[in-house]
Amino acid sequence: xxxxxxxxxxxxxxxxxxxxxxxxxxxxxxxxxxxxxxxxxxxxxxxxxxxxxxxxxxxxxxxxxxxxxxxxxxxxxxxxxxxxxxxxxxxxxxxxxxxxxxxxxxxxxxxxxxxxxxxxxxxxxxxxxxxxxxxxxxxxxxxxxxxxxxxxxxxxxxxxxxxxxxxxxxxxxxxxxxxxxxxxxxxxxxxxxxxxxxxxxxxxxxxxxxxxxxxxxxxxxxxxxxxxxxxxxxxxxxxxxxxxxxxxxxxxxxxxxxxxxxxxxxxxxxxxxxxxxxxxxxxxxxxxxxxxxxxxxxxxxxxxxxxxxxxxxxxxxxxxxxxxxxxxxxxxxxxxxxxxxxxxxxxxxxxxxxxxxxxxxxxxxxxxxxxxxxxxxxxxxxxxxxxxxxxxxxxxxxxxxxxxxxxxxxxxxxxxxxxxxxxxxxxxxx
Amino acid sequence: xxxxxxxxxxxxxxxxxxxxxxxxxxxxxxxxxxxxxxxxxxxxxxxxxxxxxxxxxxxxxxxxxxxxxxxxxxxxxxxxxxxxxxxxxxxxxxxxxxxxxxxxxxxxxxxxxxxxxxxxxxxxxxxxxxxxxxxxxxxxxxxxxxxxxxxxxxxxxxxxxxxxxxxxxxxxxxxxxxxxxxxxxxxxxxxxxxxxxxxxxxxxxxxxxxxxxxxxxxxxxxxxxxxxxxxxxxxxxxxxxxxxxxxxxxxxxxxxxxxxxxxxxxxxxxxxxxxxxxxxxxxxxxxxxxxxxxx
Amino acid sequence: xxxxxxxxxxxxxxxxxxxxxxxxxxxxxxxxxxxxxxxxxxxxxxxxxxxxxxxxxxxxxxxxxxxxxxxxxxxxxxxxxxxxxxxxxxxxxxxxxxxxxxxxxxxxxxxxxxxxxxxxxxxxxxxxxxxxxxxxxxxxxxxxxxxxxxxxxxxxxxxxxxxxxxxxxxxxxxxxxxxxxxxxxxxxxxxxxxxxxxxxxxxxxxxxxxxxxxxxxxxxxxxxxxxxxxxxxxxxx
Numbered sequence: 001x002x003x004x005x006x007x008x009x010x011x012x013x014x015x016x017x018x019x020x021x022x023x024x025x026x027x028x029x030x031x032x033x034x035x036x037x038x039x040x041x042x043x044x045x046x047x048x049x050x051x052x053x054x055x056x057x058x059x060x061x062x063x064x065x066x067x068x069x070x071x072x073x074x075x076x077x078x079x080x081x082x083x084x085x086x087x088x089x090x091x092x093x094x095x096x097x098x099x100x101x102x103x104x105x106x107x108x109x110x111x112x113x114x115x116x117x118x119x120x121x122x123x124x125x126x127x128x129x130x131x132x133x134x135x136x137x138x139x140x141x142x143x144x145x146x147x148x149x150x151x152x153x154x155x156x157x158x159x160x161x162x163x164x165x166x167x168x169x170x171x172x173x174x175x176x177x178x179x180x181x182x183x184x185x186x187x188x189x190x191x192x193x194x195x196x197x198x199x200x201x202x203x204x205x206x207x208x209x210x211x212x213x214x215x216x217x218x219x220x221x222x223x224x225x226x227x228x229x230x231x232x233x234x235x236x237x238x239x240x241x242x243x244x245x246x247x248x249x250x251x252x253x254x255x256x257x258x259x260x261x262x263x264x265x266x267x268x269x270x271x272x273x274x275x276x277x278x279x280x281x282x283x284x285x286x287x288x289x290x291x292x293x294x295x296x297x298x299x300x301x302x303x304x305x306x307x308x309x310x311x312x313x314x315x316x317x318x319x320x321x322x323x324x325x326x327x328x329x330x331x332x333x334x335x336x337x338x339x340x341x342x343x344x345x346x347x348x349x350x351x352x353x354x355x356x357x358x359x360x361x362x363x364x365x366x367x368x369x370x371x372x373x374x375x376x377x378x379x380x381x382x383x384x385x386x387x388x389x390x391x392x393x394x395x396x397x398x399x400x401x402x403x404x405x406x407x408x409x410x411x412x413x414x415x416x417x418x419x420x421x422x423x424x425x426x427x428x429x430x
Numbered sequence: 431x432x433x434x435x436x437x438x439x440x441x442x443x444x445x446x447x448x449x450x451x452x453x454x455x456x457x458x459x460x461x462x463x464x465x466x467x468x469x470x471x472x473x474x475x476x477x478x479x480x481x482x483x484x485x486x487x488x489x490x491x492x493x494x495x496x497x498x499x500x501x502x503x504x505x506x507x508x509x510x511x512x513x514x515x516x517x518x519x520x521x522x523x524x525x526x527x528x529x530x531x532x533x534x535x536x537x538x539x540x541x542x543x544x545x546x547x548x549x550x551x552x553x554x555x556x557x558x559x560x561x562x563x564x565x566x567x568x569x570x571x572x573x574x575x576x577x578x579x580x581x582x583x584x585x586x587x588x589x590x591x592x593x594x595x596x597x598x599x600x601x602x603x604x605x606x607x608x609x610x611x612x613x614x615x616x617x618x619x620x621x622x623x624x625x626x627x628x629x630x631x632x633x634x635x636x637x638x639x640x641x642x643x644x645x646x647x648x649x650x651x652x653x654x655x656x657x658x659x660x661x662x663x664x665x666x667x668x669x670x671x672x673x674x675x676x677x678x679x680x681x682x683x684x685x686x687x688x689x690x691x692x693x694x695x696x697x698x699x700x701x702x703x704x705x706x707x708x709x710x711x712x713x714x715x716x717x718x719x720x721x722x723x724x725x
Numbered sequence: 726x727x728x729x730x731x732x733x734x735x736x737x738x739x740x741x742x743x744x745x746x747x748x749x750x751x752x753x754x755x756x757x758x759x760x761x762x763x764x765x766x767x768x769x770x771x772x773x774x775x776x777x778x779x780x781x782x783x784x785x786x787x788x789x790x791x792x793x794x795x796x797x798x799x800x801x802x803x804x805x806x807x808x809x810x811x812x813x814x815x816x817x818x819x820x821x822x823x824x825x826x827x828x829x830x831x832x833x834x835x836x837x838x839x840x841x842x843x844x845x846x847x848x849x850x851x852x853x854x855x856x857x858x859x860x861x862x863x864x865x866x867x868x869x870x871x872x873x874x875x876x877x878x879x880x881x882x883x884x885x886x887x888x889x890x891x892x893x894x895x896x897x898x899x900x901x902x903x904x905x906x907x908x909x910x911x912x913x914x915x916x917x918x919x920x921x922x923x924x925x926x927x928x929x930x931x932x933x934x935x936x937x938x939x940x941x942x943x944x945x946x947x948x949x950x951x952x953x954x955x956x957x958x959x960x961x962x
Contacts, residue, residue, distance in 0.1 A: 369537030
């Protein structure tokens, strides 16, 4: 008991989790059968073991790899700025290659299909926008699903339902329209902060569908716009349309990331961070706060709009059913769970948004959303900075040195000597 | 003219319900500075619980008050288990957790009660036949809603104004540190606030269920109207929330009728327009107190 | 005299940053003790440490009960009241409500009523403004209200943080006189943190001088008043 109490849980849970995860995973075979046999209330608890095992395994592996990387690569990266940049580049390249070759090995992952991964990349695009908006200017938007929907409808209306522009042109028009719309929505949002902004944007997400249904001649009303078989790819891709959309989504997501990265590492990025940290001080320094904030709103909306258009092209459908308010909520949750203001966070968030409903449905088909709610609440407790925050914290923890047990003398009075010793290290994470 | 009065009455009945749920939102916002996105779903779930009790043969008012008490404890437990441990966390975290509450109750209700709408009766003893007064039909159930709203408002007013716990709750919301120094347990007061809010929300849910239908998503739209009401009145003003509820109720009832484009299914757009207008011209709401921003 | 509060090797930290390094002090039952020192010496920290608002170590005993590890609310219930720096009144509440809040830990309704009237005797200005919002009163009146509010819990020990801060000299004099009366008539022990060393040393029987989180000097008030060092550094004459 004393031993258990002395483990530094907050920092080492994933190592212990890995062990538990392996055990759970190993023994979840018979449990799967239980799950398959019945979906009566209560069976959910039993079948939790498998997914929990997988989850713990995932974080155990990620955490330990991060620790190892921090121990091995950390000192090299710390040596010079060039080294650090090289390593970041290397990491980005590995991540990119992993996605480029994903179509050849995705079937080793549970739940994954090329179609779902393509859609996950579209969530990644929306989340990159949310990252920019929330992570860098501190604005909460629960309305990105609305732009996503407008993007989808733009493709449908412009290419198939009302006019017949080439679909590729419509794909490019979609972000322009949603971008302008986002800019306009951003204007009233300037006056709003925190919960007010969250409420107003949520309300925006709620009203879009009733309005779409009202303009029936354009949007097809409740029926929506079907595009089955109407999207003609160029001959080269015609037989590989699923690959085509996957790589198009990947390329778009990468372009957006590069775009955001460039923004953030320049003058604009500094201005945005100044705005997030202290808006009044920023405006006193001559930053045009209003222009920056509305522009960022527009960019985020454009990303969501493009993602929505590609999504509609992949699904070949745009209808009120697929754009419920929950879409807005789900992508926002994905963004926060991934960790705002970070590239790996956006990628993780997109995958989370796409696959967590599947995993939850696997635990309990009847109450999938309840399972999902529990998963995300547990997530918020275990990792306040989201997935990205977890990786960053673990990296720093690895750099400082792994410590499995709490020092026995931690309740001793702080003496002057220990105070002097601990003062410079920013270990205020308690 | 009678048509107009008729609409005003119906709008006021809706408004009373929006005001009640808005009151719940405001009670939580005042004490914990959290906007609880799960408020409507908590109310929906409590309404289902009362339906179960009715179904089991419990008399109407028995089920009504039992559900309010259960909702009170659900509110307390949610604060204790989910919200309190997150004290001092970033706003995003708390927003996500309340969204989690939304998903959780929505899904649990769907699981237990299925999506098939249930008929929820109007309270026992309330006549179904409308009264006719000078060509205007007065629905007795609407009068019941007003009476309950009014009674609840008086009760809450008296509680916050004249009881020791009420005074302490107000103090804990306004100045947590000073409250601690006079021996008030601030977390306890916040917990009570969540309980009272959940009870008020449950009341709103049970009152609106006979007007709309009882199904797992029935509070979602009402929640948006209530958000509009709360923002309109000022997120920290209980009186403002109720006033805002009436305004939103009237605007959507009259707008739905007299603005052709709006009709019955776009009233929510009016609510949204109201939010935007109010926030543009009076960001703190009609009765809210403007925040002083310090650099 | 038996001590009502005794600290031995009391240390405290804001998060990871230690600010008090093992200080010793004693407040005798019924006495007034002053804590003096420059800004940042740890005076306010000492009061926060006593009321459990920080992480603390060492020994801190109040009337036989150890306080380390207790929550603020528990400590207040034991009979310690604090008048925080910058008044600490409930600004949106009326004078009367403030006093009622001060008596939050008590259950005796009649006693509370009687005490409220007694406070209006000590501070007549509060009696005249009983229905006024605290935030709309002058600084001096708010300070009086803060003291009255603290007394409403019937404390045995009153902690005062800079009661003279930002007030006109005449008002300060009035407040200090009332404090003396209260100490005499109600037998309330006091721990007074002050910048205004002259006045503090006149009111207190014993004083401690803090420097960067340690006790630099202590002794009976007259003795400190007479000390050359103290005079030059803190009394300014």
